[in-house]
Amino acid sequence: MAQALAGKLQAAIERKAWSVAELSRQSGVARYTITKALTGEAWPDLLTIANLERALEADLWPGRDV
Structure with missing residues (x-):
């Protein structure tokens, strides 16, 4: 689950073109x-x-598709 959340989080950050900061x-x-x-x-x-x-205006919760 943590890895799925990490993947969704990374993808959402990339879509926004934001840094972690x-x-x-x-x-x-x-x-x-x-x-x-x-x-x-x-x-x-x-x-x-x-x-x-x-x-991020994104759904990060991994339970829906994991």
Whole structure:
């Protein structure tokens, strides 16, 4: 699940052409947290995922298609 979230997060960042720093500014989520999610090393809590989804205007929750 963490790897699926990481893939969706990476794709959404690329679609926006944002850096991790820009996503951090737009979402209010720490760069460290975003980086850990991108590498699949951490599973963000639901509020963090919601903040990332709102900023990226993307569905990141992997449970729908995994």
